[in-house]
Every structure is written in structure tokens, then in C-alpha cells.
Amino acid sequence: MSDTIPATADVTQVSQLLQNGSGARLIDVRTEAEFNQAHIPGSRHVPLSTLRKNVDELASTPQDHLVLVCAAGPRAEQARQLLQTAGFSRLTVLRGGINAWEQSQAPLHHGSSTWTMERQVRLVxxxxxxxxxxxxxxxxxxxxxxxxxxxxxxxxxxxxxxxxAKVLSLLPHNRARRCDC
Structure with missing residues (x-):
């Protein structure tokens, strides 16, 4: 990737960015249940619902390039807009989110079997x-x-x-407990 920071990047571009030693950091803004189920190795979990409270922790290295990840892209875009308003300039959204990452068979850490919020909403x-x-x-x-x-x-x-989803996020197993910044 060039020195220009794209607003969005596909899986190949993000993989290259992470491999070239650029200091880019992956920030996963999905719910805790989603993150625990599967996430990109090395990503940090900062749920969108707590992002505003954790801006100071992320700002400890404001020069870092942050790559924002969610399931498909909309929540990561919301995070990008929020962080941009807070003064961050090196922000990229993973186009297609974790869904695109998984489809491309890129490395993924699988964890607990807690249902994603989308699946919980479909069930209810x-x-x-x-x-x-x-x-x-x-x-x-x-x-x-x-x-x-x-x-x-x-x-x-x-x-x-x-x-x-907002109501279901209030259930104990869906609450964000921490920021892994």
C-alpha cells in the first residue's frame, strides 16, 4: 500500500498492510460475543458501544494506522467517523469486515460458541x-x-x-466487560 491512507481496504490490502511492518493496528468494534466467537489474530477488541469512552487509550499512539473491523463494515464505518471526529486521521475500514476476511480464508482465531448478535436477533x-x-x-x-x-x-x-439488538445487548453474556487496548 502507498503512503496514502485509504478509507476502506479489502482483505488483500489489509493483509499486506499488516505484513509490511507498518505498525497498523486492527481494532475490532463488534460485540464481545462476536469477537469471542471469531476474530483476526492480533486484533484488539474495542466494542463500538464503548469506543467513545476508550478514545484516550487508543490515542496513546495517534500516529498509528488503525484498521477498523466489524462483521460487514457499517459499524466499523461508524467507528471511523467517531474517531475521525476525535482527531484520528490514519483510519481504514476493512471492506466486507470479518465476513470478507473469513471468505478469503485469511487466518482467523475461533473462540467460544456464544451466538453473534445477528443470530440472536434472528432467533428472537x-x-x-x-x-x-x-x-x-x-x-x-x-x-x-x-x-x-x-x-x-x-x-x-x-x-x-x-x-x-440493543435490547439483547443488555443481557449479561452480551455486555462488553473491558477494552483490550
Whole structure:
């Protein structure tokens, strides 16, 4: 890679950056459950939800090139914008996130089998829809549970936010306990 810091980089570019001794640091902004399930070796875990509180720790070496990683890219982009506002200038988002990294068969550390937030949301949404449909057989107005979940998922996709994920993140096994800065 050249001296120019790209806003995004693909797996090959990030791999080259890490191998060339440039001092780039990987910052994984996913939830603790996601990070524990699988992460790029050598990456530091700083969940997006705690990033604002940990900016000072990351700023200990502000000249470092930070490569931000999430599952697919949107949360890493949010982190890039937050860090840019805090004065960081050498920031790159891994295009496609950990999903692209895994698809390219790049090295990945696999850990605990805690479900990712996305999988937890799919389970809860699916269960609510199923319960709504089945219970509506006994009491017809309960069909609206399924409609409410569908509307929520549609809004989540359009706004790139997820209220259900925010609620599920409050569960003890989903809470970020620390910053590995």
C-alpha cells in the first residue's frame, strides 16, 4: 500500500498492510460475543458501544494506522467517523469486515460458541413471529405480533439500526466487560 491512507481496504490490502511492518493496528468494534466467537489474530477488541469512552487509550499512539473491523463494515464505518471526529486521521475500514476476511480464508482465531448478535436477533424475531402466528389460531388479534416484528425488521434494515439488538445487548453474556487496548 502507498503512503496514502485509504478509507476502506479489502482483505488483500489489509493483509499486506499488516505484513509490511507498518505498525497498523486492527481494532475490532463488534460485540464481545462476536469477537469471542471469531476474530483476526492480533486484533484488539474495542466494542463500538464503548469506543467513545476508550478514545484516550487508543490515542496513546495517534500516529498509528488503525484498521477498523466489524462483521460487514457499517459499524466499523461508524467507528471511523467517531474517531475521525476525535482527531484520528490514519483510519481504514476493512471492506466486507470479518465476513470478507473469513471468505478469503485469511487466518482467523475461533473462540467460544456464544451466538453473534445477528443470530440472536434472528432467533428472537423468528420465535416472536412463530408465536404470533400460532397463538393467533386461538386468539386472532395476536397475528399482529408477527406484523410488529416484520415492521421492526423492515425499519432496522432501512435505518441500519436494530432496537432488538440493543435490547439483547443488555443481557449479561452480551455486555462488553473491558477494552483490550
Amino acid at each position: 424475531a423468528g420465535m416472536l413471529v412463530l408465536i404470533g402466528v400460532l397463538s393467533s389460531l386461538a386468539f386472532e388479534p395476536l397475528k399482529w405480533i408477527a406484523g410488529f416484528v416484520g415492521a421492526g425488521l423492515t425499519f432496522a434494515a432501512l435505518s441500519n439500526t436494530c432496537a432488538m
